Protein backbone atom coordinates (compact mmCIF):
# COMPACT_ATOMS: atom_id res chain seq x y z
CA UNK A 1 0.00 0.00 0.00
CA UNK A 2 1.10 3.56 -0.70
CA UNK A 3 -0.39 6.84 0.42
CA UNK A 4 0.27 9.90 -1.72
CA UNK A 5 -0.66 13.39 -0.65
CA UNK A 6 -0.94 15.44 -3.85
CA UNK A 7 -1.82 19.02 -4.66
CA UNK A 8 -3.65 17.99 -7.85
CA UNK A 9 -5.16 14.80 -9.31
CA UNK A 10 -2.52 12.60 -10.94
CA UNK A 11 -5.07 11.15 -13.37
CA UNK A 12 -4.05 7.64 -12.28
CA UNK A 13 -7.02 7.02 -9.99
CA UNK A 14 -9.29 4.26 -11.22
CA UNK A 15 -11.91 4.91 -8.58
CA UNK A 16 -12.92 7.57 -6.09
CA UNK A 17 -14.01 7.00 -2.51
CA UNK A 18 -16.62 9.06 -0.76
CA UNK A 19 -17.40 8.86 2.97
CA UNK A 20 -20.82 9.29 4.56
CA UNK A 21 -21.13 10.25 8.20
CA UNK A 22 -24.44 10.61 10.03
CA UNK A 23 -26.74 11.14 7.05
CA UNK A 24 -24.41 13.56 5.31
CA UNK A 25 -21.73 13.40 2.67
CA UNK A 26 -18.37 14.27 4.19
CA UNK A 27 -15.35 15.97 2.64
CA UNK A 28 -17.30 16.64 -0.55
CA UNK A 29 -16.47 20.23 -1.45
CA UNK A 30 -15.15 19.09 -4.84
CA UNK A 31 -18.37 17.39 -5.96
CA UNK A 32 -20.46 18.88 -8.78
CA UNK A 33 -24.11 19.66 -8.18
CA UNK A 34 -25.19 16.61 -10.19
CA UNK A 35 -22.80 14.30 -8.33
CA UNK A 36 -24.00 15.65 -4.99
CA UNK A 37 -27.56 14.82 -5.98
CA UNK A 38 -26.58 11.28 -7.02
CA UNK A 39 -24.59 10.80 -3.83
CA UNK A 40 -27.56 11.87 -1.74
CA UNK A 41 -29.69 9.22 -3.42
CA UNK A 42 -27.14 6.55 -2.48
CA UNK A 43 -26.95 7.91 1.04
CA UNK A 44 -30.74 7.66 1.44
CA UNK A 45 -30.58 4.16 -0.03
CA UNK A 46 -28.06 3.18 2.64
CA UNK A 47 -30.32 4.51 5.36
CA UNK A 48 -33.49 2.87 4.12
CA UNK A 49 -32.33 0.23 1.62
CA UNK A 50 -31.63 -1.19 -0.90
CA UNK A 51 -27.97 -0.15 -0.59
CA UNK A 52 -25.32 -1.82 1.60
CA UNK A 53 -22.84 0.04 3.81
CA UNK A 54 -20.20 -0.20 1.15
CA UNK A 55 -21.25 0.24 -2.48
CA UNK A 56 -19.24 0.49 -5.67
CA UNK A 57 -21.25 2.58 -8.15
CA UNK A 58 -20.74 5.20 -10.81
CA UNK A 59 -20.87 8.80 -9.69
CA UNK A 60 -20.93 11.33 -12.51
CA UNK A 61 -19.38 8.65 -14.72
CA UNK A 62 -16.54 7.79 -12.29
CA UNK A 63 -16.45 4.44 -10.42
CA UNK A 64 -16.86 5.37 -6.78
CA UNK A 65 -16.79 3.61 -3.42
CA UNK A 66 -19.57 4.88 -1.19
CA UNK A 67 -18.53 4.15 2.38
CA UNK A 68 -20.88 4.48 5.30
CA UNK A 69 -18.82 5.72 8.23
CA UNK A 70 -21.43 5.23 10.93
CA UNK A 71 -22.21 1.54 10.71
CA UNK A 72 -21.07 0.11 14.03
CA UNK A 73 -22.78 0.73 17.34
CA UNK A 74 -20.84 2.44 20.14
CA UNK A 75 -17.89 3.82 18.22
CA UNK A 76 -16.77 7.44 18.19
CA UNK A 77 -16.93 9.36 14.91
CA UNK A 78 -13.15 9.06 14.50
CA UNK A 79 -13.33 5.30 14.99
CA UNK A 80 -16.17 5.11 12.47
CA UNK A 81 -13.86 6.71 9.93
CA UNK A 82 -11.17 4.12 10.70
CA UNK A 83 -13.63 1.29 10.28
CA UNK A 84 -14.92 2.79 7.03
CA UNK A 85 -11.38 3.14 5.68
CA UNK A 86 -10.60 -0.42 6.79
CA UNK A 87 -13.62 -1.83 4.94
CA UNK A 88 -12.86 0.29 1.90
CA UNK A 89 -9.24 -0.94 1.75
CA UNK A 90 -10.34 -4.58 2.04
CA UNK A 91 -12.71 -4.08 -0.93
CA UNK A 92 -10.20 -2.15 -3.04
CA UNK A 93 -7.73 -5.04 -2.59
CA UNK A 94 -10.37 -7.64 -3.37
CA UNK A 95 -11.42 -5.79 -6.52
CA UNK A 96 -7.74 -5.21 -7.38
CA UNK A 97 -8.13 -1.49 -7.94
CA UNK A 98 -4.62 -0.14 -8.21
CA UNK A 99 -5.29 3.52 -7.41
CA UNK A 100 -8.10 5.04 -5.36
CA UNK A 101 -8.55 8.77 -4.92
CA UNK A 102 -9.89 9.55 -1.44
CA UNK A 103 -12.13 12.61 -1.49
CA UNK A 104 -10.86 14.22 1.69
CA UNK A 105 -10.22 17.81 0.65
CA UNK A 106 -11.94 19.29 3.70
CA UNK A 107 -11.02 16.64 6.28
CA UNK A 108 -9.63 17.82 9.63
CA UNK A 109 -6.13 16.52 10.52
CA UNK A 110 -7.45 14.06 13.14
CA UNK A 111 -9.98 12.72 10.62
CA UNK A 112 -7.25 12.16 8.06
CA UNK A 113 -5.14 10.43 10.71
CA UNK A 114 -8.00 8.08 11.59
CA UNK A 115 -8.64 7.19 7.96
CA UNK A 116 -4.96 6.41 7.31
CA UNK A 117 -4.88 4.19 10.41
CA UNK A 118 -7.88 2.31 9.03
CA UNK A 119 -6.15 1.76 5.67
CA UNK A 120 -3.08 0.33 7.42
CA UNK A 121 -5.13 -1.98 9.63
CA UNK A 122 -6.51 -3.57 6.46
CA UNK A 123 -2.95 -4.43 5.39
CA UNK A 124 -2.15 -6.56 8.44
CA UNK A 125 -1.97 -10.31 7.89
CA UNK A 126 -0.28 -12.89 10.12
CA UNK A 127 0.41 -15.59 7.55
CA UNK A 128 3.90 -16.69 8.59
CA UNK A 129 2.62 -20.20 9.29
CA UNK A 130 0.37 -20.59 6.22
CA UNK A 131 1.77 -22.65 3.38
CA UNK A 132 -0.52 -20.90 0.90
CA UNK A 133 -0.17 -17.15 1.38
CA UNK A 134 -2.91 -14.83 0.18
CA UNK A 135 -1.81 -12.95 -2.94
CA UNK A 136 -0.88 -9.46 -1.90
CA UNK A 137 -2.17 -6.61 -4.02
CA UNK A 138 -0.85 -3.14 -3.43
CA UNK A 139 -3.24 -0.20 -3.71
CA UNK A 140 -2.14 3.42 -4.05
CA UNK A 141 -4.34 5.90 -2.16
CA UNK A 142 -4.19 9.39 -3.49
CA UNK A 143 -5.36 12.26 -1.32
CA UNK A 144 -5.70 15.57 -3.13
CA UNK A 145 -5.42 18.57 -0.82
CA UNK A 146 -5.21 22.32 -1.31
CA UNK A 147 -2.91 24.06 1.14
CA UNK A 148 -2.45 21.38 3.84
CA UNK A 149 -0.01 19.22 1.82
CA UNK A 150 2.86 19.61 4.31
CA UNK A 151 0.73 18.94 7.41
CA UNK A 152 -1.06 15.99 5.81
CA UNK A 153 2.21 14.44 4.55
CA UNK A 154 3.65 14.58 8.08
CA UNK A 155 0.52 12.89 9.43
CA UNK A 156 0.80 10.16 6.78
CA UNK A 157 4.50 9.57 7.61
CA UNK A 158 3.92 9.50 11.36
CA UNK A 159 1.03 7.03 11.03
CA UNK A 160 3.19 4.80 8.79
CA UNK A 161 5.88 4.63 11.51
CA UNK A 162 3.34 4.00 14.26
CA UNK A 163 1.50 1.34 12.28
CA UNK A 164 4.76 -0.48 11.54
CA UNK A 165 5.36 -0.65 15.33
CA UNK A 166 1.79 -1.85 15.91
CA UNK A 167 2.22 -4.60 13.31
CA UNK A 168 5.51 -5.68 14.91
CA UNK A 169 3.82 -5.86 18.32
CA UNK A 170 0.98 -7.90 16.83
CA UNK A 171 3.43 -10.28 15.14
CA UNK A 172 5.30 -10.88 18.42
CA UNK A 173 2.01 -11.49 20.26
CA UNK A 174 0.58 -13.83 17.60
CA UNK A 175 3.78 -15.90 17.42
CA UNK A 176 3.38 -19.22 19.29
CA UNK A 177 5.02 -19.54 22.69
CA UNK A 178 7.66 -22.05 21.59
CA UNK A 179 8.83 -19.71 18.82
CA UNK A 180 8.84 -16.44 20.74
CA UNK A 181 10.70 -17.37 23.93
CA UNK A 182 12.20 -14.78 26.30
CA UNK A 183 15.58 -15.00 24.52
CA UNK A 184 13.97 -14.56 21.08
CA UNK A 185 12.12 -11.52 22.44
CA UNK A 186 15.46 -10.16 23.68
CA UNK A 187 16.86 -10.36 20.14
CA UNK A 188 13.79 -8.53 18.81
CA UNK A 189 14.40 -5.76 21.37
CA UNK A 190 18.07 -5.66 20.33
CA UNK A 191 17.01 -5.23 16.69
CA UNK A 192 14.75 -2.32 17.66
CA UNK A 193 17.56 -0.74 19.69
CA UNK A 194 19.88 -0.99 16.70
CA UNK A 195 17.31 0.45 14.31
CA UNK A 196 16.43 3.42 16.53
CA UNK A 197 19.68 4.10 18.42
CA UNK A 198 18.05 3.35 21.79
CA UNK A 199 20.33 2.45 24.69
CA UNK A 200 19.73 -1.15 25.79
CA UNK A 201 20.63 -3.22 28.84
CA UNK A 202 19.88 -6.95 29.03
CA UNK A 203 19.99 -8.85 32.33
CA UNK A 204 20.05 -12.65 32.18
CA UNK A 205 19.10 -14.94 35.09
CA UNK A 206 22.56 -14.72 36.64
CA UNK A 207 22.46 -10.92 36.71
CA UNK A 208 18.86 -10.98 37.94
CA UNK A 209 19.75 -13.34 40.80
CA UNK A 210 22.86 -11.35 41.71
CA UNK A 211 20.97 -8.05 41.81
CA UNK A 212 17.94 -9.45 43.66
CA UNK A 213 15.29 -9.30 40.96
CA UNK A 214 13.70 -12.33 42.54
CA UNK A 215 10.13 -11.81 41.28
CA UNK A 216 11.18 -12.41 37.69
CA UNK A 217 13.53 -15.25 38.72
CA UNK A 218 10.76 -16.95 40.73
CA UNK A 219 8.38 -16.84 37.77
CA UNK A 220 10.86 -17.87 35.09
CA UNK A 221 13.15 -20.42 36.73
CA UNK A 222 10.91 -23.43 35.98
CA UNK A 223 11.44 -23.16 32.24
CA UNK A 224 14.30 -24.16 29.96
CA UNK A 225 13.83 -20.75 28.33
CA UNK A 226 15.14 -18.63 31.18
CA UNK A 227 13.93 -15.12 32.11
CA UNK A 228 15.42 -11.76 31.10
CA UNK A 229 14.90 -8.13 31.93
CA UNK A 230 15.45 -5.68 29.09
CA UNK A 231 15.77 -1.96 29.75
CA UNK A 232 15.73 0.51 26.85
CA UNK A 233 16.29 4.24 27.09
CA UNK A 234 15.45 7.17 24.83
CA UNK A 235 16.87 10.47 26.05
CA UNK A 236 16.78 13.26 23.47
CA UNK A 237 18.79 16.46 24.16
CA UNK A 238 15.67 18.64 23.99
CA UNK A 239 13.71 16.70 26.64
CA UNK A 240 12.77 18.28 29.97
CA UNK A 241 15.10 17.19 32.80
CA UNK A 242 12.22 17.01 35.27
CA UNK A 243 10.18 14.35 33.56
CA UNK A 244 11.13 10.74 32.99
CA UNK A 245 8.43 8.36 31.78
CA UNK A 246 9.04 4.65 32.38
CA UNK A 247 6.93 2.07 30.54
CA UNK A 248 6.89 -1.36 32.15
CA UNK A 249 5.55 -4.39 30.27
CA UNK A 250 4.51 -7.87 31.39
CA UNK A 251 6.32 -10.20 29.01
CA UNK A 252 5.17 -13.75 29.80
CA UNK A 253 5.96 -15.39 26.48
CA UNK A 254 3.73 -18.22 27.67
CA UNK A 255 1.68 -18.72 30.82
CA UNK A 256 0.75 -22.32 31.60
CA UNK A 257 -0.18 -21.21 35.12
CA UNK A 258 2.82 -23.12 36.49
CA UNK A 259 2.14 -25.78 39.14
CA UNK A 260 -1.26 -24.10 39.73
CA UNK A 261 -1.92 -25.22 36.15
CA UNK A 262 -4.49 -23.49 33.92
CA UNK A 263 -7.38 -25.49 32.42
CA UNK A 264 -6.72 -26.80 28.89
CA UNK A 265 -9.49 -25.23 26.83
CA UNK A 266 -8.15 -21.69 26.44
CA UNK A 267 -4.57 -22.17 27.56
CA UNK A 268 -3.33 -21.77 23.98
CA UNK A 269 -4.33 -18.10 24.12
CA UNK A 270 -1.60 -17.52 26.68
CA UNK A 271 0.90 -16.79 23.91
CA UNK A 272 -0.64 -13.31 24.29
CA UNK A 273 0.66 -12.94 27.84
CA UNK A 274 3.54 -10.77 26.65
CA UNK A 275 1.23 -8.18 25.07
CA UNK A 276 2.22 -5.57 27.66
CA UNK A 277 5.92 -5.91 26.81
CA UNK A 278 5.11 -5.89 23.07
CA UNK A 279 3.10 -2.66 23.38
CA UNK A 280 5.82 -1.00 25.42
CA UNK A 281 8.52 -1.97 22.90
CA UNK A 282 6.32 -0.82 20.00
CA UNK A 283 5.66 2.48 21.77
CA UNK A 284 9.28 3.33 22.56
CA UNK A 285 10.25 2.47 18.97
CA UNK A 286 7.63 4.93 17.70
CA UNK A 287 8.53 7.63 20.24
CA UNK A 288 12.20 7.41 19.22
CA UNK A 289 11.54 7.42 15.47
CA UNK A 290 9.11 10.35 15.79
CA UNK A 291 11.80 12.10 17.88
CA UNK A 292 9.31 13.17 20.56
CA UNK A 293 10.93 15.58 23.05
CA UNK A 294 10.57 13.42 26.18
CA UNK A 295 12.85 11.14 28.23
CA UNK A 296 11.37 7.62 28.07
CA UNK A 297 12.54 4.23 29.35
CA UNK A 298 10.99 0.84 28.71
CA UNK A 299 11.37 -2.17 30.99
CA UNK A 300 10.41 -5.57 29.59
CA UNK A 301 9.93 -8.34 32.16
CA UNK A 302 10.38 -11.50 30.09
CA UNK A 303 9.76 -15.05 31.34
CA UNK A 304 7.89 -18.26 30.61
CA UNK A 305 5.61 -19.67 33.34
CA UNK A 306 5.98 -23.48 33.23
CA UNK A 307 5.60 -26.59 35.29
CA UNK A 308 8.76 -28.64 35.97
CA UNK A 309 11.12 -29.74 38.70
CA UNK A 310 12.63 -26.27 39.01
CA UNK A 311 9.31 -24.41 39.00
CA UNK A 312 8.23 -22.35 42.00
CA UNK A 313 5.96 -24.27 44.41
CA UNK A 314 2.76 -22.87 45.86
CA UNK A 315 3.71 -21.66 49.33
CA UNK A 316 7.28 -20.71 48.42
CA UNK A 317 8.50 -17.38 49.78
CA UNK A 318 10.95 -14.98 48.11
CA UNK A 319 12.34 -11.52 48.83
CA UNK A 320 11.45 -8.97 46.16
CA UNK A 321 13.81 -6.30 44.83
CA UNK A 322 12.30 -3.66 47.15
CA UNK A 323 12.93 -5.87 50.20
CA UNK A 324 9.37 -7.09 50.82
CA UNK A 325 8.82 -10.84 51.26
CA UNK A 326 6.14 -12.55 49.18
CA UNK A 327 4.48 -15.95 49.55
CA UNK A 328 3.40 -17.41 46.21
CA UNK A 329 0.01 -18.88 47.03
CA UNK A 330 -0.95 -19.30 43.37
CA UNK A 331 1.72 -19.71 40.70
CA UNK A 332 -0.78 -18.56 38.04
CA UNK A 333 -0.79 -15.06 39.54
CA UNK A 334 2.73 -14.67 38.13
CA UNK A 335 2.39 -11.41 36.18
CA UNK A 336 2.36 -9.28 39.31
CA UNK A 337 5.56 -11.01 40.54
CA UNK A 338 7.38 -10.30 37.28
CA UNK A 339 6.12 -6.71 37.26
CA UNK A 340 7.20 -6.09 40.86
CA UNK A 341 10.79 -6.12 39.58
CA UNK A 342 9.93 -3.94 36.58
CA UNK A 343 8.42 -1.33 38.90
CA UNK A 344 11.48 -1.49 41.19
CA UNK A 345 13.73 -1.04 38.15
CA UNK A 346 11.72 2.02 37.06
CA UNK A 347 12.31 3.44 40.55
CA UNK A 348 16.07 2.86 40.28
CA UNK A 349 16.00 4.68 36.93
CA UNK A 350 14.43 7.61 38.83
CA UNK A 351 11.30 7.68 36.71
CA UNK A 352 8.86 10.45 37.63
CA UNK A 353 5.97 8.70 35.85
CA UNK A 354 5.45 4.94 35.48
CA UNK A 355 2.91 3.18 33.31
CA UNK A 356 2.72 -0.59 33.37
CA UNK A 357 0.83 -2.68 30.84
CA UNK A 358 -0.14 -6.26 31.58
CA UNK A 359 -2.53 -9.01 30.55
CA UNK A 360 -2.94 -9.41 34.28
CA UNK A 361 -6.32 -10.82 35.29
CA UNK A 362 -9.22 -12.88 34.01
CA UNK A 363 -11.29 -10.75 36.37
CA UNK A 364 -10.71 -7.70 34.16
CA UNK A 365 -11.87 -9.68 31.12
CA UNK A 366 -15.09 -10.50 32.95
CA UNK A 367 -15.53 -6.91 34.16
CA UNK A 368 -14.98 -4.94 30.94
CA UNK A 369 -14.68 -7.47 28.10
CA UNK A 370 -12.63 -6.95 24.95
CA UNK A 371 -13.57 -3.36 24.07
CA UNK A 372 -12.46 -1.40 27.14
CA UNK A 373 -9.17 -1.38 29.04
CA UNK A 374 -9.52 -0.95 32.79
CA UNK A 375 -6.80 1.19 34.33
CA UNK A 376 -5.73 2.26 37.81
CA UNK A 377 -3.75 5.30 38.90
CA UNK A 378 -2.44 6.99 42.03
CA UNK A 379 -2.50 10.37 40.25
CA UNK A 380 -5.76 11.94 39.05
CA UNK A 381 -4.01 14.30 36.65
CA UNK A 382 -2.28 11.39 34.93
CA UNK A 383 -5.57 9.45 34.86
CA UNK A 384 -7.39 12.21 33.03
CA UNK A 385 -4.51 12.53 30.54
CA UNK A 386 -4.78 8.78 29.86
CA UNK A 387 -8.53 9.01 29.25
CA UNK A 388 -8.02 11.93 26.88
CA UNK A 389 -5.15 10.31 24.99
CA UNK A 390 -7.12 7.07 24.67
CA UNK A 391 -10.06 8.88 23.17
CA UNK A 392 -7.90 10.60 20.55
CA UNK A 393 -6.49 7.18 19.60
CA UNK A 394 -9.82 5.29 19.52
CA UNK A 395 -8.68 3.11 22.44
CA UNK A 396 -11.29 2.99 25.21
CA UNK A 397 -10.22 3.21 28.86
CA UNK A 398 -12.22 3.03 32.07
CA UNK A 399 -10.88 4.16 35.49
CA UNK A 400 -10.91 1.50 38.21
CA UNK A 401 -10.54 2.14 41.98
CA UNK A 402 -7.41 1.26 43.98
CA UNK A 403 -9.76 0.25 46.77
CA UNK A 404 -7.75 0.02 50.00
CA UNK A 405 -10.51 -1.99 51.72
CA UNK A 406 -9.29 -5.00 49.77
CA UNK A 407 -5.61 -4.49 50.63
CA UNK A 408 -5.76 -6.64 53.77
CA UNK A 409 -6.54 -9.65 51.59
CA UNK A 410 -2.95 -9.51 50.33
CA UNK A 411 -1.36 -9.78 53.78
CA UNK A 412 0.78 -12.91 54.10
CA UNK A 413 0.73 -15.29 57.07
CA UNK A 414 4.48 -16.05 57.14
CA UNK A 415 5.57 -13.37 54.65
CA UNK A 416 4.76 -9.64 54.24
CA UNK A 417 2.52 -10.31 51.27
CA UNK A 418 0.87 -13.13 49.35
CA UNK A 419 0.26 -12.86 45.63
CA UNK A 420 -3.51 -13.25 45.52
CA UNK A 421 -6.21 -11.42 47.41
CA UNK A 422 -9.56 -12.70 48.53
CA UNK A 423 -11.82 -10.25 46.67
CA UNK A 424 -12.12 -8.27 43.45
CA UNK A 425 -9.43 -9.95 41.31
CA UNK A 426 -8.36 -7.04 39.10
CA UNK A 427 -8.29 -4.56 42.01
CA UNK A 428 -6.35 -6.98 44.25
CA UNK A 429 -3.76 -7.40 41.50
CA UNK A 430 -3.41 -3.63 41.14
CA UNK A 431 -3.09 -3.24 44.93
CA UNK A 432 -0.33 -5.87 44.88
CA UNK A 433 1.55 -3.85 42.23
CA UNK A 434 1.09 -0.68 44.29
CA UNK A 435 3.27 -2.29 47.00
CA UNK A 436 6.20 -2.02 44.56
CA UNK A 437 5.61 1.45 43.13
CA UNK A 438 8.43 3.74 44.26
CA UNK A 439 7.42 6.61 46.55
CA UNK A 440 6.45 10.00 45.10
CA UNK A 441 5.93 8.59 41.63
CA UNK A 442 2.91 9.06 39.38
CA UNK A 443 1.84 5.59 38.36
CA UNK A 444 -0.81 3.92 36.28
CA UNK A 445 -1.49 0.23 35.68
CA UNK A 446 -3.35 -0.86 32.52
CA UNK A 447 -4.90 -4.34 32.68
CA UNK A 448 -5.14 -5.28 29.00
CA UNK A 449 -6.13 -8.95 29.55
CA UNK A 450 -9.41 -8.42 27.67
CA UNK A 451 -8.29 -5.96 25.01
CA UNK A 452 -4.95 -7.37 23.83
CA UNK A 453 -6.17 -10.46 22.00
CA UNK A 454 -9.53 -11.33 20.43
CA UNK A 455 -10.88 -14.68 19.29
CA UNK A 456 -13.75 -13.24 17.25
CA UNK A 457 -13.60 -10.34 14.78
CA UNK A 458 -13.48 -6.98 16.53
CA UNK A 459 -13.03 -3.67 14.79
CA UNK A 460 -9.94 -4.00 12.61
CA UNK A 461 -8.75 -7.37 13.98
CA UNK A 462 -10.20 -10.57 12.55
CA UNK A 463 -8.49 -12.81 15.13
CA UNK A 464 -5.56 -12.49 17.51
CA UNK A 465 -3.48 -9.55 18.71
CA UNK A 466 -5.04 -6.09 18.51
CA UNK A 467 -1.88 -4.10 19.23
CA UNK A 468 -3.71 -2.24 22.00
CA UNK A 469 -1.78 0.36 23.98
CA UNK A 470 0.87 1.46 21.48
CA UNK A 471 -1.09 4.46 20.21
CA UNK A 472 -2.26 5.74 23.59
CA UNK A 473 1.27 5.43 25.02
CA UNK A 474 2.71 7.40 22.11
CA UNK A 475 -0.01 10.06 22.38
CA UNK A 476 0.57 10.32 26.12
CA UNK A 477 4.32 10.73 25.58
CA UNK A 478 3.54 13.44 23.03
CA UNK A 479 1.33 15.29 25.53
CA UNK A 480 3.65 14.89 28.52
CA UNK A 481 6.58 16.10 26.43
CA UNK A 482 4.84 19.32 25.38
Ligand code: BES
Pocket residue numbers: 255257273330332333334335359360361362363365420425449450
Ligand atom coordinates in the same frame (compact mmCIF):
# COMPACT_ATOMS: atom_id res chain seq x y z
N1 BES B 1 -2.24 -14.25 32.18
C1 BES B 1 -3.27 -14.41 33.11
C2 BES B 1 -4.43 -13.44 32.92
C3 BES B 1 -5.18 -13.49 31.61
C4 BES B 1 -6.43 -14.08 31.55
C5 BES B 1 -4.67 -12.90 30.48
C6 BES B 1 -7.14 -14.09 30.36
C7 BES B 1 -5.38 -12.91 29.28
C8 BES B 1 -6.62 -13.51 29.23
C9 BES B 1 -2.75 -14.23 34.53
O1 BES B 1 -1.42 -14.56 34.73
C10 BES B 1 -3.56 -15.11 35.42
O2 BES B 1 -3.53 -16.29 35.22
N2 BES B 1 -4.26 -14.54 36.40
C11 BES B 1 -5.07 -15.29 37.28
C12 BES B 1 -4.87 -14.75 38.69
C13 BES B 1 -5.55 -15.57 39.75
C14 BES B 1 -4.85 -16.89 39.92
C15 BES B 1 -5.53 -14.80 41.05
C16 BES B 1 -6.53 -15.14 36.84
O3 BES B 1 -6.92 -14.01 36.52
O4 BES B 1 -7.24 -16.12 36.81
Ligand code: ZN
Pocket residue numbers: 255257331332333334335
Ligand atom coordinates in the same frame (compact mmCIF):
# COMPACT_ATOMS: atom_id res chain seq x y z
ZN1 ZN C 1 -1.11 -16.63 35.14
Ligand code: ZN
Pocket residue numbers: 252255273332334335359360
Ligand atom coordinates in the same frame (compact mmCIF):
# COMPACT_ATOMS: atom_id res chain seq x y z
ZN1 ZN D 1 -0.16 -14.40 33.04
